[in-house]
Amino acid sequence: MENTALTKGSSQRSQMCIQVEDLWKIFGENVERCFSPEMRASSKATILEKTGCVVAIKEISFEVQKGEFFVIMGLSGSGKSTLIRCILRLIKTTAGRILINGDDICSYNDQQLTHLRRNTTAMVFQQFGLFPHRNVLDNVAYGLKVQGVAEEERYIKAREVIDKVGLKGWENYLPSTLSGGMQQRVGIARALAIEPEILLLDEPFSGLDPLIRRQMQDELIGLQEEVQKTILFVTHDLDEALKLGSRIAIMRDGEIIQVGTPEEVITTPGNAYVREFVQDASPAKVVTAKNIMEQPKVLLYEWQGPKAAMHTFRTTMTNSIFLVSHTGILLGLITLERLVKLIRNRGNSLKEALEPDLPTCTADTVIEELFPLAVSTMHPIPVVDEAGRFMGEIYNSSIMISMIQEKETGETEESDKEESHV
Amino acid sequence: MFEFPQFLTIPLAEWVDAGMSWILTNLGTIFDAIGTSILALLLTIERIFLWIPWIVTILAVGIIAWRALRQWWAGVLFAAMLVLIGSFGYWDLAMMTLAIIFASVIISLLIGIPTGILMARSNIFQSILKPLLDAMQTMPSFVYLIPALMLFGLGKVPAVFATIIYAIPPVIRLTNIGIRQVPKSVIEAAQAFGSTPKQILYEVQIPLAIPSIMVGINQTTMMALAMVVIASMIGAKGLGMQVLLAINRIEIGKGFEAGICIVFLAIIIDRITHAMAARKEYSMSN
Ligand SMILES: Nc1ncnc2c1ncn2[C@@H]1O[C@H](COP(=O)(O)OP(=O)(O)O)[C@@H](O)[C@H]1O
Ligand SMILES: [Mg+2]
Numbered sequence: 001m002e003n004t005a006l007t008k009g010s011s012q013r014s015q016m017c018i019q020v021e022d023l024w025k026i027f028g029e030n031v032e033r034c035f036s037p038e039m040r041a042s043s044k045a046t047i048l049e050k051t052g053c054v055v056a057i058k059e060i061s062f063e064v065q066k067g068e069f070f071v072i073m074g075l076s077g078s079g080k081s082t083l084i085r086c087i088l089r090l091i092k093t094t095a096g097r098i099l100i101n102g103d104d105i106c107s108y109n110d111q112q113l114t115h116l117r118r119n120t121t122a123m124v125f126q127q128f129g130l131f132p133h134r135n136v137l138d139n140v141a142y143g144l145k146v147q148g149v150a151e152e153e154r155y156i157k158a159r160e161v162i163d164k165v166g167l168k169g170w171e172n173y174l175p176s177t178l179s180g181g182m183q184q185r186v187g188i189a190r191a192l193a194i195e196p197e198i199l200l201l202d203e204p205f206s207g208l209d210p211l212i213r214r215q216m217q218d219e220l221i222g223l224q225e226e227v228q229k230t231i232l233f234v235t236h237d238l239d240e241a242l243k244l245g246s247r248i249a250i251m252r253d254g255e256i257i258q259v260g261t262p263e264e265v266i267t268t269p270g271n272a273y274v275r276e277f278v279q280d281a282s283p284a285k286v287v288t289a290k291n292i293m294e295q296p297k298v299l300l301y302e303w304q305g306p307k308a309a310m311h312t313f314r315t316t317m318t319n320s321i322f323l324v325s326h327t328g329i330l331l332g333l334i335t336l337e338r339l340v341k342l343i344r345n346r347g348n349s350l351k352e353a354l355e356p357d358l359p360t361c362t363a364d365t366v367i368e369e370l371f372p373l374a375v376s377t378m379h380p381i382p383v384v385d386e387a388g389r390f391m392g393e394i395y396n397s398s399i400m401i402s403m404i405q406e407k408e409t410g411e412t413e414e415s416d417k418e419e420s421h422v
Numbered sequence: 423m424f425e426f427p428q429f430l431t432i433p434l435a436e437w438v439d440a441g442m443s444w445i446l447t448n449l450g451t452i453f454d455a456i457g458t459s460i461l462a463l464l465l466t467i468e469r470i471f472l473w474i475p476w477i478v479t480i481l482a483v484g485i486i487a488w489r490a491l492r493q494w495w496a497g498v499l500f501a502a503m504l505v506l507i508g509s510f511g512y513w514d515l516a517m518m519t520l521a522i523i524f525a526s527v528i529i530s531l532l533i534g535i536p537t538g539i540l541m542a543r544s545n546i547f548q549s550i551l552k553p554l555l556d557a558m559q560t561m562p563s564f565v566y567l568i569p570a571l572m573l574f575g576l577g578k579v580p581a582v583f584a585t586i587i588y589a590i591p592p593v594i595r596l597t598n599i600g601i602r603q604v605p606k607s608v609i610e611a612a613q614a615f616g617s618t619p620k621q622i623l624y625e626v627q628i629p630l631a632i633p634s635i636m637v638g639i640n641q642t643t644m645m646a647l648a649m650v651v652i653a654s655m656i657g658a659k660g661l662g663m664q665v666l667l668a669i670n671r672i673e674i675g676k677g678f679e680a681g682i683c684i685v686f687l688a689i690i691i692d693r694i695t696h697a698m699a700a701r702k703e704y705s706m707s708n
Contacts, residue, residue: 088614117615129611133629143615145625194615 015066016102017198017230018087023096025062025082025254031094044253055083058254059096069224069231073241074251080234081126083251083408084202087232088121089113100198116148122191126351128183130175136162136186137171143194155192161189164223181212187231188220192227199229203236217243238277242286243265250274264288289370290363292402293383298348299324300334306343309334309350315375322390323350330382330390333358360384363391367399374399442572457579460525464578466587468521476513480504482693483690490697500693503686510679512661516687519650522578523691524583526646531639534590538597538638539623548598555591563588563652571656581658587648592641600634601627636699643695661687 026034033039033051044055056079064070085091087098089105098105105116122143130139138157143152162171165185175183184204192200205213217240224231227320233242241248242262249259250270258270267288269275298316300309300323312321317338332354341355342353359373360382373381380393446453460513480501488497507516566587570580602655604627612626654662661684668677 114616121615127607129607146617146621
């Protein structure tokens with residue numbers, strides 16, 4: 001969720017990378033018929049029945065900012081692949097505009113299109129789309145080869161990327177000898193090799209088994225932090241969308257019905273369809289520590305002596321308080337029990353009374369990851385920033401309450417829906 | 423009374439004759455040029471085959487068979503077959519037959535592979551060519567001898583010409599199929615990386631069609647061999663002509679010898695080209 005903060009910051013400078021305006025894609029003959037006012041108001045199924053045309057993309061508009069991880073999510077057949085293929089002009093659009101870095105690519109000629117595909121964009125496919133007759137090295141170097149890069153140079157670059165995706169040693173193998181996960185690494189390496197500005201991924205992990213999938217997702221997040229590309233990621237899996245996206249667009253029947261951050265999508269679903277979609281999604285996966293942390297009533301400071309600390313304990317009637325340095329760095333947790341022991345032993349530094357093995361979390365930690373921490377300790381969990389400065393504390397009870405609340409709101413929404421049906 | 427009515431007679435034979443003579447008077451120079459090029463190619467190949475010492479040929483075939491089939495006994499067996507051909511006294515005739523096969527196959531590939539590629543790239547062209555190829559393959563092979571005779575007279579050139587027409591369909595067909603069955607996802611990936619149509623053809627489609635093209639080459643070669651025997655009817659000197667002569671003179675023994683030589687050649691050529699095609703397939707899928 002750090003991504004979100006980042007892109008929100010840069011959006012003020014508003015560096016648009018991809019802008020899609022009123023895009024239509026209709027498969028079939030005499031597609032003009034589908035633009036009549038009557039047809040515009042009809043559903044995809046009605047239009048298909050009346051005209052025989054498949055409206056795969058219906059008047060879609062959205063914008064992706066530079067460096068953003070934008071996820072398009074929707075069920076199978078909702079038009080995700082068609083949309084991502086339109087952006088590369090692998091299929092011809094019916095109407096509307098697609099701007100990449102401000103340039104309308106729908107008006108591009110073949111040469112400009114080739115230039116765009118060679119230098120600006122790269123795509124990763126669900127079925128991998130690897131070249132079965134080329135080994136891993138040549139597959140990864142393919143984009144550079146069509147660019148006309150000399151063999152030696154492109155192999156150096158390809159080896160570098162192969163290394164990055166963890167396939168070192170597999171350079172001379174044919175794709176068919178690799179597992180699915182490894183083949184998709186080759187697909188990703190092939191895309192990264194040309195150092196594209198925009199990375200398009202069409203359900204890249206859908207064919208992989210859950211364990212590998214999770215690992216690949218983590219690696220993609222790592223890669224994104226490292227290379228900072230603009231990413232357009234297509235998936236039909238909500239959990240994947242919530243995990244990866246800084247923003248998510250939800251598609252249904254060729255239309256985008258909601259765009260927002262993962263939190264927005266979960267907490268304020270745009271309509272009944274989205275609500276239905278997200279109701280299975282556990283808030284534990286999106287609600288973060290900063291949503292439920294509290295400011296402590298008191299803190300102890302490293303320059304204080306044991307007696308002063310004891311006074312604080314007495315007046316606040318607690319049995320544990322966090323200790324911080326004068327710069328606000330969290331040093332640890334002092335419990336009443338240990339403080340009493342310290343005073344009895346005539347120690348004079350509070351640091352000698354710290355609770356060992358204190359778990360910590362950051363503001364971005366999702367609740368799901370807080371559960372094991374909460375179980376491991378009876379004390380509140382401190383929240384710290386990257387520098388280790390103390391930001392707040394989380395009580396075990398707050399974690400529980402947040403989960404119950406989410407459940408309740410989910411249930412009331414449920415009953416709302418039933419009422420509206422009646 | 424039950425005879426077919428006279429007024430329904432269609433003088434097709436006359437029309438064909440008229441068409442042929444028109445072609446001969448108007449396009450004669452073109453066919454002359456084609457004839458001389460075919461002859462030049464054929465004679466060069468024949469001269470080379472006859473010039474190479476027999477022992478070198480036998481060793482080379484043995485080694486190639488051993489490498490291609492990955493079996494030492496295949497090399498020995500094929501070499502022994504060639505020795506037998508020589509011992510029957512048919513070495514030179516066998517080399518002449520081989521030269522006609524080689525020339526026909528080379529020209530068939532030069533024409534057939536590009537045609538197959540064009541066919542794969544154009545649905546219209548495919549729908550025109552497909553029935554034509556079907557017709558070419560269902561027609562009895564010696565039918566081709568007639569136009570060949572008319573255009574080029576008697577001898578080796580019409581034999582090569584008829585052989586090409588008979589043998590070319592498989593390589594066209596299998597090149598077409600090979601290119602068309604390249605997965606769409608792979609082509610799309612190549613496109614997505616900014617390949618031009620030409621790059622897609624040379625970097626992706628043709629390499630992936632090679633196993634199929636190799637099968638086409640094998641079939642074309644085998645059909646050329648079959649046709650060469652028939653083509654000897656119009657005067658192509660070689661093993662086929664020996665069979666023909668033996669039949670005419672009712673010399674069963676001679677005919678048997680020549681026949682066995684043809685079978686040996688067929689086995690050798692088929693096994694070697696087949697193994698090459700299979701090897702391509704193997705390295706692709708592995
Ligand atoms: N080439 C095509 N011809 C006709 N209809 C198509 C074609 N490609 C996709 N469609 C239709 O467009 C709709 C969207 O498909 P697609 O973009 O593949 O969805 P998704 O990727 O979300 O599963 C589907 O209804 C599909 O049947
Ligand atoms: Mg899809």
